[in-house]
């Protein structure tokens with residue numbers, strides 16, 4: 445699912461290459477009786493993900509019952525020689541989401557009813573701005589655009605003090621600002637930067653260091669600042685992220701439905717956060733069934749958590765008619781499963 449996007453600036457670079465589409469894989473799982481469940485996997489290399497699914501996941505999935513609670517765990521065990529993270533985990537994430545969609549469809553209930561009791565079905569979003577590479581004019585103008593659309597919380601993907609200042613100067617008191625550096629700094633650089641960011645009253649600093657799973661350094665960073673530290677989307681495994689929560693290494697845990705292990709991983713980290721008094725705020729820089737799955741998980745959280753919504757316009761927005769963004773919020777449907785299947789219109793746009 446490669447969705448062309450416009451974020452009000454030239455294409456940002458991703459690993460050095462201009463990025464013009466938001467990429468993920470739609471996962472379709474069909475039962476013998478014809479019932480179809482949908483999932484989504486992270487797919488920076490879509491061809492590799494498809495190949496892995498065909499060669500490794502599909503043979504193991506054939507004949508498995510959708511309601512077998514340990515279906516994904518068994519696959520993990522069989523496939524552990526392939527590694528415990530990366531493309532394997534991305535594939536299993538999508539499969540886990542599709543199984544949850546199927547389980548709720550079999551029961552005839554919205555997914556959140558299988559996960560707990562819904563505290564809400566309307567989930568506010570926060571605007572997650574893409575990169576403007578420190579261009580303060582573009583940052584300010586796009587923050588203003590997001591606020592005009594009803595968002596009251598903004599996340600920047602930037603690295604500089606001036607970027608935060610430009611955003612804050614376009615905002616009013618009480619509106620929330622987060623900073624995601626995308627693993628920009630060494631420990632030494634973080635030690636220089638964090639004190640300079642104190643004045644912006646950031647809700648969190650996300651992934652301040654490289655490599656992202658360096659928990660010991662993250663722990664030292666956390667001890668040197670009062671700004672809450674967020675991480676999780678690039679944890680090598682759900683267990684590693686769970687340990688970071690349990691050991692108080694991060695303040696905000698950000699598992700990704702399409703990268704970290706699907707609905708199961710989100711629910712597991714949410715529980716760990718509750719027990720450790722950490723904040724649960726899943727990453728959701730995607731637009732397909734993974735986003736719907738994230739919304740269902742957020743529906744059953746005791747505390748309201750805003751869902752990450754990439755601030756861009758897509759050539760085709762999945763679920764724009766069934767679960768649209770209205771006044772910066774999503775409202776889940778009462779339909780069984782995730783609440784909406786990819787529309788024929790979307791599938792034909794994607795060439796299916």
Ligand SMILES: [Mg+2]
Nearest residue numbers: 624650677727
């Ligand atoms: Mg991030």
